[in-house]
Amino acid sequence: MAMPRLLSTAAQPLADRLRQAEQPVRLIGHYDCDGLTSSAILARALQRCGLRFHLTNVVALTPDVIDQLNSEVPALVLFSDLGSGYPDLLAQLKTSALVVDHHLPQGETPPNVLELNAHKAGIDGNREASAASLAFALALILDEANRDLAPVALAGAWGDRMYLDGLVGWNRMIADMAVEDKYLNSINRLPLTGETLADALASSLEPYLLGVSGNPAATAEVLQDLGFDPAIALGELDVEGTALLADWLALKLLEQGAGKQQRTQLFAPQLDLPRWGCSVEELATMTDACGRLDDTSTGIAMLLGSPSGRERAEAYVREHREQLLEQLACVEFERGRAIQHFRGDNAALKGTICTLALGYFLDRSLPAIGLAPRDGKLIASSRAAPQLVAQGLSLAEVMAQAASACGGQGGGHAQAAGASLPLEKGNEFIDEVDQLVAERLGL
Structure with a gap:
């Protein structure tokens, strides 16, 4: 099955650069499901090329991350699931970098960076390809034997909820490839798990x-x-x-x-991974739980085939699920003119709470925003229903603009985006987001 031409053309320069890379390659990935799966795919691909690597998964690309990299002076940095929204930070890097990302790009790519971005390759990064999907494309160009990483790529796409309304685009092609290689089965059953x-x-x-x-x-x-x-x-x-x-x-x-x-x-076919002994959803859920509970190393180990990593990841799923159920039972959203928001104390849960609440019981005519402190900053996540995006709302633009006005940074996708800002700027940020959304929706 041929890869889309624009995608292979965009990925080829990164593959060529990796083949010439000095070792070790410094790999920086996001901490969520898509970030961990894309990191694992790239790690395995580098390993199979005979390249050593040093991997760190981070909550966000920040000046502190750039400062740390500059202190290490690596020959090459490879970013996965982050980077495209922060060209100013990438320009401060004192070495060459590769970026594999599906978020909306902001500004011009710095001269020290080669970028594989879904949107720049003619692919919808909201629906057709996640960072893991793009990492899989790069891995295939490096070595066709990396087809066995298709299940991990699908888990990344699932983690970014690209399964809603069915897989499309490059994600669909990966699924078809996995079926052809007997890594994936489609089974009709209810999406429930549990012993009883x-x-x-x-x-x-x-x-x-x-x-x-x-x-x-x-x-x-x-x-x-x-x-x-x-x-x-x-x-x-x-x-x-x-x-x-x-x-x-x-x-x-x-x-x-x-x-x-x-x-x-509720009635969509479930995607089973026989060789993994679980479904795509379960693999994504295990991966995400590791990231949300701040043990990205276990997530990577599990994705690379570690039995002990798998055991720990399964335990994390239970813990993470209990946390979410507890929070969802008591969360209260405050309505503004054009948004609804809540404040919590767990930054790792806020995005998922917004996603589930908006999908299952909130008013979908307004975006949902969650705020929580983390590492001395206020972290925000936002989600919008598809009909609001169809009306022209881009949360990536709103969060970037509102965060910038409050001395922070933001970006992401039209339907899901995030921001980081000073702790004391929470009220100002919410007011700014409310006004920007109201303007875009004509409220």
Whole structure:
């Protein structure tokens, strides 16, 4: 299956530069699922090229990261899932750099940088390719044997929620390649996990069941009303029982105001990875949990095949899920003129809370913003429903402009973006975002 010509053309100069690289290559990746999966793909590709590397995954590209790199004086820095939004910072780097990123580029690429950016390669970085997808393209150009990294690339795309409405573009081509190579199977089943039916509903995040997820007592009551044995294993449900449960889930999501994408996903085929012993969603969830719980090393180890890393990642999933369920049960969003926002104390959870709340029970006519402190800064995440993006809203532009006005930095995608700013600027930032969104939506 041929790679899109513009993509291969954009990736080729980076592959050529890596083949000539002095060792070790300094690899800097983002800390979320897409950042970890893209880092793991690049790490394995470098290893197979006989290149040593030094990998660090970071929350954001900041002046401190650039200062640290300049103190190390590496011969070559390779950034994954970050960089395109911060050309001014990249220009301060005292060495050459390669960037593999799918976020909206801001400004001109500095002369010391070669960039593989989805948008510059004619690909929609919001839907058609994640950073892991792009890293996979680069890995293929380095060595066709890297086709076995397709499952990791798909997990990265899944982590950035590119599965909603089905995989498209380069992501779809990767999935087709994985099916051809027998790494991927498509199976029709409900998107629930757990040893028992009660566990599956009480721990469910996607779908998030308002008043049921995170509430074992309410779960038991629901199952009793439906005539189910709470202790029955999911795999033991017969056709009639599965249909009854599916009908209840669909009605529940409709009643609580879940979005169309979320309701449709309830019946979408699940993507299984037989050689990994899990689904693409589960691989993405394990990876993301490692990043959110600040153990990126375990995430990388798991993605590179470590059994002990896999065991720790599975434990992190349980811990991370409990944290999210607890926060979702009590989160309160404050409405402004054009946005809705909340303040929390866990910066690693705010983006996921915005995503799940907006998808499953919030008013989708307004973007959702989450703020939380981290390392002496105020970190913001924002999410918008597809219809707002269709109306011309770009959260990447809004967050960048609002953060800049408050002495910070921001960027990302039209539908999902983030920012970092001084702690004391929270109220000013929210007011700025509210005004910018109102202007763009004509409110």
